[in-house]
Amino acid sequence: WMWGGFAVDNATLVRFFSLHFLVPFVIAGMSVLHLLFLHETGSNNPLGLNSDGxxxxxxxxxTVK
Structure with a gap:
């Protein structure tokens, strides 16, 4: 699928460019999802207990200290 044929032609370049263009957006979306889930559960709370106390x-x- 990625190669597109036996020579580096228009199909190969279009597929590589589209993959190269979309991967940063996928990584950014996954990072946002990761931060949202991390914000919901907390970073050091494996039991899920409330640790706000x-x-x-x-x-x-x-700042005063």
Whole structure:
């Protein structure tokens, strides 16, 4: 499918260009999905328990410190 024939011709170049054009958008979409799921579950919470009680807000605590 990718090769398109025995010579590098128009079909091969069109297929390679379309794949080369679409792959960054696919990677960006997968990265956005990954960040959304990471934001929902948290990055260090394998049990799925609520861990908001032991968090310290960054602003004001660390900026004053």
């Amino acid at each position: 032991d968090k310290v807000p960054f602003h004001f605590y660390h």
